Amino acid sequence: MIYYFSGTGNSKWIAEQIASKTDDIAVDMIECSTVPSIDNQTIGIVFPIYAWGAPEPVQDFVKKLVGKPNFTFGVCTCGAEAGYAMKKLCGLFPLNSIYSVAMPNNYVIGSDLESNEVIVSKIAKAQEKLKKIADQVISAQSVVDVNKGKLAWIKSNLANLGFNKFARSTKPFYVTGKCTSCRQCAKDCPAKTISIIDGKPQWSKKCYQCTACINLCPAKAIEYGKATCARSRYHFNE
Ligand SMILES: Cc1cc2nc3c(=O)[nH]c(=O)nc-3n(C[C@H](O)[C@H](O)[C@H](O)COP(=O)(O)O)c2cc1C
Numbered sequence: 001m002i003y004y005f006s007g008t009g010n011s012k013w014i015a016e017q018i019a020s021k022t023d024d025i026a027v028d029m030i031e032c033s034t035v036p037s038i039d040n041q042t043i044g045i046v047f048p049i050y051a052w053g054a055p056e057p058v059q060d061f062v063k064k065l066v067g068k069p070n071f072t073f074g075v076c077t078c079g080a081e082a083g084y085a086m087k088k089l090c091g092l093f094p095l096n097s098i099y100s101v102a103m104p105n106n107y108v109i110g111s112d113l114e115s116n117e118v119i120v121s122k123i124a125k126a127q128e129k130l131k132k133i134a135d136q137v138i139s140a141q142s143v144v145d146v147n148k149g150k151l152a153w154i155k156s157n158l159a160n161l162g163f164n165k166f167a168r169s170t171k172p173f174y175v176t177g178k179c180t181s182c183r184q185c186a187k188d189c190p191a192k193t194i195s196i197i198d199g200k201p202q203w204s205k206k207c208y209q210c211t212a213c214i215n216l217c218p219a220k221a222i223e224y225g226k227a228t229c230a231r232s233r234y235h236f237n238e
Pocket of ligand 1 (some may be wrong): 007008009010011012047048049050052053065077078079080081103104105107108123196209210211235
């Protein structure tokens, strides 16, 4: 079984691709209401990197897994660098193989997004890497293939701490007049933090900063402070 967490579809696609190539099933970990059994199975964990770390719901999910799997692997998707995220995740749930796959950057709150050419090229390269990952999972090879980048310790510890403490506020979210009251943002939010009041989204406190609400809004009506106003939007689209 392959469990994934995904805000804008990159990690979902990776999980589904590996599942189809390894004759397995990909399941959204947010939808798992009961703790799944992992005994005697191949278990995959697929997720996006947030500030050189694994997102909080991924850490919470793997901590709950108990049992004796046959083989475990983790794949993180990231714009560029994973830092020590995979190594740290192994401390919570031992992984036989760890990979990072470069995918289009979705962090519209933090920076401009990539051009279409870059997006298409990253997805094409990821497709090649997925074939290799699937073959290695099938033959249960232990592999470490992670681009941790420079200054990984500082990024995965100090910068990650700063992100989780200071950058996850929902206060800067707002909706513009382009909102059509379609409720898509509330449906897409993995933290279930968005309620629709008088036809418009309102954010409560809990937020993973997955950017699904901003990036998937069909009307591009959601902003986060001033930072996102002039920026494009991204979600995975094969
Ligand atoms: C809050 C946040 C933090 C991010 N931090 C990093 C990072 O530290 N390094 C990186 O290479 N990409 C980073 N990214 C980019 C995502 O990891 C990347 O776009 C990922 O493939 C998104 O996956 P998803 O579509 O499954 O949500 C970040 C994205 C978000 C939303």
